[in-house]
Amino acid sequence: MISIKLNGKASIDIPDSWKDLNFKQKLFTFEMLSRVISGDLKAEPHVALVKLLIKFTNYKPSKKFNRPDPKSEESPRDNINFNLLRLAEQIKFIFTINEDDRQIIPRYDFITNPFPIVKIGRKKYTGKRFELDITAKTDITAREFVDCFDLLSALAKLENEDDKQECINQICAILYPANLNYTQNMVSGQNRNMRKLHPMVRFGIVYWFTGIVKFYTEHPTYSILFKGNPSEDGADKIKLSNEVVLMLQREGYGLPDHMNLNDYFDAQIKHLKDVVNKAIAEGVTVYKLSEKTGIDISTINKLT
Numbered sequence: 001m002i003s004i005k006l007n008g009k010a011s012i013d014i015p016d017s018w019k020d021l022n023f024k025q026k027l028f029t030f031e032m033l034s035r036v037i038s039g040d041l042k043a044e045p046h047v048a049l050v051k052l053l054i055k056f057t058n059y060k061p062s063k064k065f066n067r068p069d070p071k072s073e074e075s076p077r078d079n080i081n082f083n084l085l086r087l088a089e090q091i092k093f094i095f096t097i098n099e100d101d102r103q104i105i106p107r108y109d110f111i112t113n114p115f116p117i118v119k120i121g122r123k124k125y126t127g128k129r130f131e132l133d134i135t136a137k138t139d140i141t142a143r144e145f146v147d148c149f150d151l152l153s154a155l156a157k158l159e160n161e162d163d164k165q166e167c168i169n170q171i172c173a174i175l176y177p178a179n180l181n182y183t184q185n186m187v188s189g190q191n192r193n194m195r196k197l198h199p200m201v202r203f204g205i206v207y208w209f210t211g212i213v214k215f216y217t218e219h220p221t222y223s224i225l226f227k228g229n230p231s232e233d234g235a236d237k238i239k240l241s242n243e244v245v246l247m248l249q250r251e252g253y254g255l256p257d258h259m260n261l262n263d264y265f266d267a268q269i270k271h272l273k274d275v276v277n278k279a280i281a282e283g284v285t286v287y288k289l290s291e292k293t294g295i296d297i298s299t300i301n302k303l304t
Contacts, residue, residue, distance in 0.1 A: 001013045001014065001015060001016060001020055002014045002015075002016045002090055004087065004090065012057050012059055012087065013057065014053070014056060014057060014087065014090050014091060015056050015091070015093075016090075016091075016092070016093055017093050017109065017111065018093065018109070018110055018111070018114050019111060019112070021056075025055060025056060026114055026115070026200075026204065027198060027200045027201070027204075028052075028055050029052060029055075029094060030200040030201075030203050030204040030207065031200050032048040032051055032052055032094075033048075033094055033095060033106070033203075033207070034200070034203050035048060036048045036095060036104055037095075037104065037106060042104070045095065045097050045104050046085060046088070046089075046097070049085075049088035049089060049091055050084060050085065050088045052088065052091055052094070053084070053087055053088040053091060056091075059084070059087065092107070093107055093109045094106075094107055095107055106207075108207070108208075108210065108211025108214055108215075109211075110130075110132070110208055110211050111131065111132050111133075112129070112130070112131050112132075113127045113128065113129060113130060113208060114204055114208055115127055115201055115204060115205060115208075116129075118176055118197060118201060120193055120194075120196050120197065121196070125176040125177070125178065126176070127175055127176050127205070128140045128144065128175045128176070130208075130212050132215070135262075136215060136262060138212075138260070138261050138262065139260070140175075140212070140260075140261045141182070141256065141257060141258060141259055141260065141261060141264075142248075142256040142257075142259040142260075142261055142263075142264035143182055143256040143257045143259075144174050144175070144182065144261075145212075145261050145264070146256070147174060148171050148174050148175065148209055149213060151167050151170055151171050151174075152171065152206070152209065152210065152213065154167055155167045155168065155171075155206070165195075166191070168194075168202050168203075168205075168206055169191045169192070169194040169195055169202070170191045170194075171205065171206055171209060172191075172194040172197065172202055172205050172206075173185070173186075173190035173191040173193070173194050174186075175205060175209060176190075176194070176205070177190065178190040178193065182257045183257070216265065221269060222265045222269070224269065224272065224295065224299055224303070225265065225268055225269070225272070247267070247271050248264070248267050251267055251270070251271075272303060273303045273304075276289060276300055276303045276304060277303075277304055280304060286300050286301065
């Protein structure tokens with residue numbers, strides 16, 4: 001929490017991370033976030049911040065904000081009580097606003113899964129762990145990540161709302177399995193079960209997984225694996241090809257269904273280093289390697 005002193009001796013506590021929020025506050029926060037990213041508050045993100053401030057603290061705005069003049073030519077930001085807005089802008093862990101171009105920048109600052117357990121009827125389902133400390137600790141397997149990654153990529157291209165929802169349900173079913181056996185979980189009907197979850201819980205789960213993807217795609221080391229030759233449709237893809245599976249088994253990592261995600265990426269980095277060093281030893285130039293793999297020269301030099 002951030003404690004901010006107001007006039008006199010009074011102070012106000014404002015959350016500065018997801019762990020400061022209770023379940024209902026998380027639902028409300030994801031609702032505001034969804035409205036800011038693609039909904040009715042996309043053009044008025046400051047309004048969302050004020051609504052969040054009120055929800056978190058019960059700090060009341062002035063009547064000017066409650067009943068703005070519809071004929072006013074002032075921006076929504078100017079219509080908000082200035083002091084109230086200054087307080088609201090202290091909420092920075094959900095999204096920030098680039099004041100130069102008004103671009104909304106979503107934040108993915110999750111230390112742990114925001115919904116460690118979900119409840120459907122009388123049944124509870126434990127979500128996958130992804131904890132960020134000095135390192136990332138997770139029980140997400142290679143297979144689970146790859147399939148969720150592909151579903152997330154597909155979700156961005158779908159136009160039909162029903163198809164989008166089914167894609168979201170499938171991601172949720174993988175990250176909150178009904179059966180620890182991956183194959184059995186995929187045919188258990190858990191994706192249909194996920195339809196019963198609150199829409200903002202499902203939105204939050206997908207948003208949280210998006211943050212996990214960003215962690216690996218922007219990681220100083222693992223990001224190399226996402227920078228090869230682009231796929232035919234121009235999208236980033238991670239596939240469990242037969243070559244990768246055989247290599248991982250040969251290195252003693254086992255099958256992807258049981259392999260820890262960090263081990264999966266570590267093994268691929270090791271494999272990539274071996275391939276690069278072998279090619280250079282055989283006389284392939286760094287420039288030729290860069291041309292064939294799509295990996296820039298400076299990155300190849302780091303692998304040697």
